[in-house]
Amino acid sequence: MRKTILHQSGLATALALSMLAGCVDEGSKSSGSDSEDAIRLMYIGQITDTANATPMPEAADGVRAAVASINATGGLNGRLLRVDICDDKNDANEATKCARKAARDGVVATVGNSSNFGDMIMPVLEKAGIPSIGHNPIMPRDFASSAAFPLQTGSPGTVAGAAKMLANQGVKRIRLAAVDSPAGASGEPFVRAGIKGTDSELVGMTLVPLGAPDYSIYAQAIFQDSDGVILGMNADQAARTITALRQADPSKPIAVTMASLPPATIEQLGAAAEGILVATPFRPITAGGESIERFLADMKAAAPNAKLNGFSLQAWLAVQTVYEVMKDTPAEEITAATVKQRMENLEGFVVADALAPLTTTVEKTTPFNRLFNSTVLFGKVVNGEIELLDPQWQEVNLNE
Numbered sequence: 589m590r591k592t593i594l595h596q597s598g599l600a601t602a603l604a605l606s607m608l609a610g611c612v613d614e615g616s617k618s619s620g621s622d623s624e625d626a627i628r629l630m631y632i633g634q635i636t637d638t639a640n641a642t643p644m645p646e647a648a649d650g651v652r653a654a655v656a657s658i659n660a661t662g663g664l665n666g667r668l669l670r671v672d673i674c675d676d677k678n679d680a681n682e683a684t685k686c687a688r689k690a691a692r693d694g695v696v697a698t699v700g701n702s703s704n705f706g707d708m709i710m711p712v713l714e715k716a717g718i719p720s721i722g723h724n725p726i727m728p729r730d731f732a733s734s735a736a737f738p739l740q741t742g743s744p745g746t747v748a749g750a751a752k753m754l755a756n757q758g759v760k761r762i763r764l765a766a767v768d769s770p771a772g773a774s775g776e777p778f779v780r781a782g783i784k785g786t787d788s789e790l791v792g793m794t795l796v797p798l799g800a801p802d803y804s805i806y807a808q809a810i811f812q813d814s815d816g817v818i819l820g821m822n823a824d825q826a827a828r829t830i831t832a833l834r835q836a837d838p839s840k841p842i843a844v845t846m847a848s849l850p851p852a853t854i855e856q857l858g859a860a861a862e863g864i865l866v867a868t869p870f871r872p873i874t875a876g877g878e879s880i881e882r883f884l885a886d887m888k889a890a891a892p893n894a895k896l897n898g899f900s901l902q903a904w905l906a907v908q909t910v911y912e913v914m915k916d917t918p919a920e921e922i923t924a925a926t927v928k929q930r931m932e933n934l935e936g937f938v939v940a941d942a943l944a945p946l947t948t949t950v951e952k953t954t955p956f957n958r959l960f961n962s963t964v965l966f967g968k969v970v971n972g973e974i975e976l977l978d979p980q981w982q983e984v985n986l987n988e
Contacts, residue, residue: 620655621668627922628670629655629910630695631903632686632709633702635675642822644702647724648673649891650883650903651700657886658911665919669907676703684708691716696924697910698723700903706730719928722906724899726771728955736958737931739905739943740869741984743771743820744778744956746845748984749867749964750818751782751790753977754843756966757865761791763814765806765829767821768795775820780988798825807832816841823853823897834860841865846872850897854972866967866974870901871942874973879908879940901942909939909946934960944981956986 620626631651634643655669663669672693674686683705690698691712701723703709710733713720720735725742741749747764754762764779766772772795779790791813796806810817810833817833819826819842826848833842846868854861854874871877873884873896883904887894894900913930914922934948944963951957963981967974 617673619652620659620670626668626670627664628695630672630674630690630698631700632674632676632698634678636677638678644899646895646900647700647702647903649894650900651907653886653890654904654907656890664911667919680705680708687712690718696927697721700906702899710735718924719931721909722902731955731959732957741959741962744986745962745984746867746869746964747775747778747820748782750843751779753865753966754816755783755786755788759816759841760788761815762788763791763810764793764818765796765810768797772820777988781985784985803828803832807836811837811840819844819848821848823848823850827853827856830857830860846898861969864969867964868967869964872967872974875976877941879942905943912939
């Protein structure tokens with residue numbers, strides 16, 4: 589019933605969001621119910637813009653939108669939700685403070701976190717018995733902590749998926765182009781994992797500084813010895829690199845991860861985006877589907893100016909996961925302990941059609957123990973939208 593009502597009208601979501609807005613507390617903004625009986629969630633991530641990292645306020649917007657829509661139709665088994673949005677300001681100490689606040693305030697789960705400091709956050713959540721659901725896996729603890737329940741395969745899986753796509757397209761000599769950072773420099777093993785068992789080879793990696801004044805130099809170097817390229821970088825840098833690559837040689841294939849090519853970047857690139865291959869851990873926003881329609885309706889009602897991309901979708905799906913996993917649990921029994929226990933025992937669990945079924949009873953091999961979902965979808969930009977090359981989820985190998 590809840591899904592039908594949400595699909596029909598975003599007005600209830602907007603009303604719920606405006607009526608139930610919370611207060612500011614210790615750098616944390618609260619949305620949802622202010623009832624003492626509310627089920628408390630928390631989002632941890634960078635909201636404040638800084639000079640050395642990119643804020644992701646749209647992820648917080650995705651959480652808010654999902655909470656508002658669920659509350660608009662009665663909450664979770666009669667209990668309304670409240671979410672605290674805790675800004676880590678791209679600072680390890682602030683991230684630790686956020687996690688400690690979650691433990692102190694009786695949060696039942698963190699949802700959709702997009703923080704560079706999972707190694708600081710996860711130990712606090714582990715000790716408190718709080719699950720982290722649907723976070724963006726970046727740091728080692730994000731992949732291995734007993735508190736970690738990522739919904740997607742992260743950069744390792746999407747980079748491996750992009751490599752597999754290029755190999756499937758017959759590209760023999762592949763080069764990885766990534767942001768010049770420790771995270772960017774770590775991508776080579778995943779390309780090799782993606783092309784394992786094929787005739788393709790990785791010829792090398794090109795690291796591109798964020799502030800590069802001339803991308804044409806890097807484009808020429810990338811295509812000098814390769815037949816195709818994988819981009820592992822943020823959307824702004826990817827747009828600049830793609831433009832330069834198309835000018836260098838428009839015939840050579842480009843594969844990217846979903847984070848590199850959100851809808852706004854496709855629109856920005858125009859014709860230059862056509863034909864780009866995309867490995868995505870979620871159903872592409874432009875591909876539609878029941879849950880994508882609900883996501884778009886909720887975002888339009890609660891956060892009409894927010895960016896619509898993988899980060900906002902992931903955060904929205906994290907809240908939906910809590911709802912779907914706990915909807916058969918009596919309201920008074922919904923605690924951090926019961927949420928974690930239920931999350932640990934999922935087998936082929938379907939949250940939404942934008943997400944592959946979840947099985948959490950079997951861990952992967954180290955260091956990706958908690959990457960329960962190691963699948964991606966293969967897509968291609970056609971007429972300004974990502975169209976699926978295959979509707980089936982593709983398993984990707986993460987080990988060389």
